[in-house]
Each structure stands twice: as C-alpha cells, then as structure tokens.
Amino acid sequence: MDKNKIKTSCLINNYNYAEFLSEAVDSALNQTVKFDEIIIVDDASTDNSVEVITKFTQVANVKSVLKEKNQGQLSSFNEGFLAATGDIIFFLDADDIYEPQYLETALNFYKRRSECDFVFCAYKKFGALEEIFQADAIDLDLGYSVIRTLYSGEWIGSITSTLSIRKEIIRKFLPIPNVEDWRVRADDCLVWGASLVGAKKFYISKPLVMYRIHKSNQYHNKIFLDIDNNYEYKRFWKRNSLFNYILQKNNLSLPLLLAFTSLNELKTIPCPKYQDFISYLKIIFLFEHNFFWKIKGIVFLFSYFLKTLMTGKLKVL
Template identity: 40%
Template structure:
C-alpha cells in the first residue's frame, strides 16, 4: 500500500499552522510522515510548534533560516522516506478523507506519478477551484510537449498537489541560486517540472482541500494584478526552459505531440485545442499538419497522420 509523507511549509503563520498540522494528523488514511518545515519564522511559530509537537512521534519538526518556499520544499522532501510526497501550506487544511481518496488512485495506478485535486476557498472568498471546471477525474497522460510550447497549468496550488517521492526529488533538484527567485509560488517548479521531466498526471476532484484566503496569500492576492501576472508568466516560462534544458527538450519535440496526445484516454475540449495547435508546428507539409490538427479537433485520438 502506498505510503505518504506530508510536507507542511510554514513562515509566520502561527495563527494557522496548528489547523494545518491537525488536518494532516486527522486523515482517515494516516500519513507515514508529517514533516513541518519552518522557514525561519520570526513570530511565535517555532516555539509553539516545539511546545505542541516536540514530543509527538507522528510529527517531525525542521527549522532553518528563512530562504523561501522552494528551500522549504527541498528540505521537506530531503527528509521524506514515504512513497508519495503531499504538500500542504501552513494556512490551508484538508478534510479527513484526502489521503484516502488520492491513495486509492496511487494504489491502483502505478503508472500515475502526480495527482492534483480541486480546492474550495474559505476566508475572504468562497469559491471552488477546479481544473477546467471539471467535477470528474481526468487522466491527463503525459504533458511535456504541451508544457514546453504552451506552458499550461497542469496542476493546482501547493496544498492540492502530490507526487511520487522520486519525482519530487528529481523536480526539486535545482541550483541553490534558484531559491531567491522562488521564495513564493514554488509550486510552479513542482507542477511544470513534473510535466517537462515526464511524469504522468491525473486530476482527481476530492472536495477535501480547503484553501484559506486572508489577503496575504502570494498568488491569490495578486492574481488580478497585470504586473504580477506578467512577472509570474515570465518566471513560469523560465522554469520550464530550465527543466527542458535538463532533459534535452528543444523545439524539435513538436513532432512528439501526436504521440503525447494519444496517452490521454479522454482529452477535454481545451486539451484537444492545445494539441491541435501543436500539430500545426513542425516541418511537415502544411496540408499534413492541418490534417493532423483537424483529426485532433474532431476527436480522432487514433489519427495516424
């Protein structure tokens, strides 16, 4: 049976962190490890965590200087020994059935490397965040070529992503200098890195991830700011190119888009549009490229052109 390590990253969230940790400990399918990484908090968090969990064998506390979210991810994953790593922000929480639901897929599908879930926000806003507004599971297959060219978001915010440990280790094997660029929103490294490096992805709406909105959230607070959107898009493009360089992807990989598309058992309409646009790339005659694109749009996954 698949085992889970929960990596909870905290920075100055003394008023929230206990709720996150307790939600991880309350899972109907218990985690093998609950790793709380405190990223140099200057509030009461460190002492509060020591007082409450210092002698709790279920919880491992990791303290270090403040270097940001990417560094905290790296420290947590380095201490993980379980099969799958799940991330949880210190200001979020899970309902008790989260690990049980994603565990059922990891147990049954050894080919699935990365699972992400839907979220429900609470606090300032109350809304559902679903991948392509879907309430149904979606096997996304492989997503490297699509991510290389189009940089779509095949994932979710931190608290709704999980991946097999060896993938987490590989994805987070980034130069130390990257830590200063990814003090916030380091979930982009995990999401895009897993795609480019070849993880098979699966969307599983669980209804179990609760994302707290309180005005200080890194992504949520700036999601409608044009300057912030521009900067984040540049960073996402850059991290995709970093991973592509590591695995040797270049523009020539467009010829693989038709094969990547065939790994998707039931692609969504938006996914068909993505791969139709990819089919138009490359050096094949224009009529052949248009034939491929039309085949994808019409839903012919087995198109052989």
C-alpha cells in the same frame, strides 16, 4: 513489513503563519489513514511558529526542519523534499486544511491507477470567501504534458495544498537552486517540473482540501501582482530559466518531428477536450518548422479529432 505498502510524507511549509499552523498540522494528523511522516519546514519565521512546531514534534511521526535564513517557498520545498522518505509526497501550506478523508482517497486512487505520478484535487475556499473550486465535475486522466508545458507553458495542476507527487518524479527536478526566483508561487516549480520530466497526471473531482482566504493570502488577493505590474513578464523569464535547468539536469532535449510527438502526447488523454486539440494545433502550427510536417501534423490532428468525436470519446464541456 508489507512490501506493497506505499509510504507517505506530508510536507507543511510555514512562514509566520503561527495563527493557522496548528489547524494545518492537526488536519494532517487526523486523517482516516495516517501519514507515515509529517515534516514541518519553517522558513525562519519571526512570530511564535517555532513554539507551535515544537509542541507537535512530540508526536512520533512529526519532525521539523527549522531554517535559519528566510529564503522563500521554493527553499522550503527543497529542504522538505531532502528530509522526506515517503514514496508519495503531499504538500500542504500552513494556512490550509486537509479534509479527514483526503489521504485515504488519494492513496486509493494511486493504488487503482499504478501509472499515476501526480494528482491534484478540487478544493473548498473558506474564510473571507466560501465556494467550491472544481476544474471538472468528474475524475480525469490528464495524460502526459511534456510538449504542452515545454512549448506553451501550460500549467496543468492546482494550488500547493491539493498536490501530491511520487518521489521518483520529484527527485528529477528538486532541489532547484534558484530559490530567490520562487520566493512565492513555488507551486509553479512543482506543476511545471512534474510535466517536463514526464509525470502522468490525474485529477480528483472531490473537494478534499480547504483553501483559506485571508488578508495575507498573496495568490488569491493578488497583493504581490498589484505591487509589481511586471510580475507576469518576470515570471515568463523565470520560467525559461527553470525549464532550462530541468532539461539540463535530466539530459533532455527538444523533441524531433513535433507534429508526431504532439499527436502522440494528445493520445495519452483517454477523453480529450476540445481545448486539448486547440492547444496541440497551436503548437504544431507555431513551432513545427518544416512546412511539410506542419501540414501533415495538422491533417493527422484533425483526423484524430473526428475519430474521437465519432467514437464518443471527445469530452464536451
């Protein structure tokens, strides 16, 4: 057995997506490099999803978790994580599709960058709308984002089906108990959770996932948000509860000397953007309570900005 082999798990979360599920599972099965295991978590579907899943569990590396009670997407992430044995866990919504080269490309990326904990990629929208979504035209080392997430709630990631995370990172925040808070938009827990526990994040610019746009797609169509105009307000309070849980679970506390910890975190991004400097400037200005260190932090930040500008490391949009 190759001790250097990276074991991979694909977690497919499903609720009443029987009409799409076969395509999703097939896309995970038909990778140019095979997943070691594919785990389909069904959140007590009322359509014929279980029938579809049963057909696939005849394949050696496919197994299922059939929940008896519908509890939402976070609950499915929790159950899938507890069943997974891979070193890296890949997430896939049951209505989306992987490109055949997705796993091979991502694995090669992890192997080249051993410090990488969290990867997301560009994606193609298809179905009711067709277009390519890229956060950037080139691959990016996004560094660490504990401070940005903790103080600004920055969301450094992408839709569920583009995410992969090392299990050693995920176990620091999953399972999360307050599943009712995250029946939808549970990818918030993955993106924010990974940042808070110190994941080093990277972005792959090649669109390797197909994101299906259809009438039941709540994230794209904002059906959920239109029904509840207070959603973002509620999400803010749910975010605070989530952050407190993760901090307590990992015995983490608010950093001292925010002016310096902010600058040190910024320096983990090899080629920062102008917006990165603005983000940390706002954090130092708003949350560094000591006036002396506030001014000193702003001066140091500006000095670092000039240095990156002069050396050509500042990434201009």
